[in-house]
Amino acid sequence: QVQLVESGGGLVQPGGSLRLSCAASGFTFSSNGMGWVRQAPGKGLEWVSGINTGGGSTSYADSVKGRFTISRDDAKNTLYLQMNSLQSEESAVYYCAKARGTWWENYDYWGQGTQVTVSS
Numbered sequence: 292q293v294q295l296v297e298s299g300g301g302l303v304q305p306g307g308s309l310r311l312s313c314a315a316s317g318f319t320f321s322s323n324g325m326g327w328v329r330q331a332p333g334k335g336l337e338w339v340s341g342i343n344t345g346g347g348s349t350s351y352a353d354s355v356k357g358r359f360t361i362s363r364d365d366a367k368n369t370l371y372l373q374m375n376s377l378q379s380e381e382s383a384v385y386y387c388a389k390a391r392g393t394w395w396e397n398y399d400y401w402g403q404g405t406q407v408t409v410s411s
Contacts, residue, residue, distance in 0.1 A: 292317045293315075293316075293317040293318050293389060293400045294314075294315070294316045294317050295313055295314070295315055295387050295388070295389060295400060295401065295402035295403075296313065296314045296402055296403070297311060297312065297313050297385065297386065297387055297402045297403065297404060297405035298311070298312050298313075298314070298405055299311040299312050299405060300385060300405030300406045300407045300408075301406075301407070301408070302408045302410065303377055303407070303408070303409055304409070304410070304411050305377065305378060305379055305409055305410070305411055306376055306377065307377055307409070308373070308374060308375045308376075308377065309374050309377065309407060310371060310372070310373050310374070311327070311371065311372040311374065311385055311387075311405060311407075312369055312370070312371055313325070313327075313369065313370040313371070313372075313387030313402055314368065314369055315368045315369065315370065315387075315389070316368060318389065320363075320365055320368040321344060321345075321365040322344060322393070323344065323389050323390050323391075323392070323393065324341060324342060324343045324344060324390035324392060324393050324394045324395040324396070325341070325342055325361075325363060325370045325387060325388065325389060325390060325395065326338065326339070326340060326341035326342070326361075326387070326388045326390060326395045326398060327339040327340045327341075327361060327370075327372045327385060327386070327387055327388070328385075328386050328388055328398075328401075329381070329383035329384065329385045329386065329407075330383055330384050330386070330404075331380070331381075331382060331383040332382075332383075334383075336386075337352065337383075338352060339351070339352055339355055339359065339372070339385070340352065340355065340359055340361040340372060340395075341361070341390070341394070341395020341396070342361045342362070342363055342370070342395060343393055343394050343395060344393040345365075346362060346363050346365075348394075349361050350395060355374075358374065358375050358376045358377075359372060359373065359374050359375070360372070360373040360375075361373075370387050372385070372387075374407075377407070377409045378409060379409045379410060380409075381407065381409055382407060382408045382409045382410065383406075383407060384404040384405065384406055384407075385404060385405050385406075385407055386401050386402050386403075386404045387401070387402045388400065388401050388402070389401075
């Protein structure tokens with residue numbers, strides 16, 4: 292079955308960086324778009340970034356543009372999110388998600404999430 296396992300979260304100071312990973316299995320990773328979403332305490336899900344099959348196209352929420360970079364390694368079945376200049380309000384659980392098709396829309400599977408805490 293489809294499995295998405297995030298890792299790389301943790302505690303980081305404001306202005307710091309983290310790199311999240313999402314190990315995928317149970318489907319042909321290279322055939323699907325992927326994305327990252329996050330949920331801060333007491334708030335709803337917020338889409339962060341998406342990438343299409345092959346990685347030739349990416350998209351970002353306005354709030355993270357220029358600071359976050361999404362990428363994928365199809366040989367390793369792994370999705371990444373490089374996060375720089377993190378801000379305290381970005382503390383949240385970060386989830387990777389598998390899209391139904393080749394772009395980063397219409398997600399059908401989610402990981403269990405990894406906690407990111409931005410605090411001094």
